Amino acid sequence: MKHWVCILIGSDSDAPTMEQACAALDEAGVAYEMKVASAHRSPERTKQVVTDAERDGARVFIAGAGMAAHLPGVVASFTTRPVIGVPLSGSSLQGLDALLAVVQMPPGIPVATVAIGGARNAAVLATQILAVEDSALAARLKEQRSKMAAAVAEKSKQVERSTR
Ligand code: RP5
Numbered sequence: 001m002k003h004w005v006c007i008l009i010g011s012d013s014d015a016p017t018m019e020q021a022c023a024a025l026d027e028a029g030v031a032y033e034m035k036v037a038s039a040h041r042s043p044e045r046t047k048q049v050v051t052d053a054e055r056d057g058a059r060v061f062i063a064g065a066g067m068a069a070h071l072p073g074v075v076a077s078f079t080t081r082p083v084i085g086v087p088l089s090g091s092s093l094q095g096l097d098a099l100l101a102v103v104q105m106p107p108g109i110p111v112a113t114v115a116i117g118g119a120r121n122a123a124v125l126a127t128q129i130l131a132v133e134d135s136a137l138a139a140r141l142k143e144q145r146s147k148m149a150a151a152v153a154e155k156s157k158q159v160e161r162s163t164r
Pocket of ligand 1: 009010011012013014038064065066067088090
């Protein structure tokens with residue numbers, strides 16, 4: 001079965017930010033599904049989505065949520081596959097609440113936490129995990145890095161100054 005990534009978001013209001021993860025997976029050619037499942041409002045659905053996805057071959061989970069963001073941790077409680085958590089802003093605490101909720105997992109149930117709003121990096125990390133056993137994917141990641149390095153050099157040209 002072809003490997004794929006399961007993305008869960010706590011609310012449809014999280015979708016605009018988490019679509020950055022979809023875009024990055026599209027760029028890498030990695031298949032995914034994104035579904036809304038709330039740790040607090042629909043815990044049974046959350047369990048169902050995770051167990052169905054694991055059964056259907058999802059290799060990595062990405063979970064994005066804001067406020068008291070327990071979704072990534074709850075997802076991690078239902079699977080032994082890697083879970084990447086994306087804390088989202090939008091609350092009066094600008095995502096610091098979500099960051100602490102996602103990153104402070106108890107020993108034994110890890111969630112690899114990216115930056116507040118770091119949906120793109122979550123997708124890149126998921127791709128890196130899949131690339132461990134997929135040399136074509138690893139080559140695509142290297143190509144993306146080469147492009148990034150070239151872009152940095154190009155940006156430098158726009159602002160470089162010297163009075164030497
Ligand atoms: C969290 O509460 C969601 O992940 C979302 O970031 C936040 C607000 O949800 P809505 O009230 O917009 O549905 O569970």
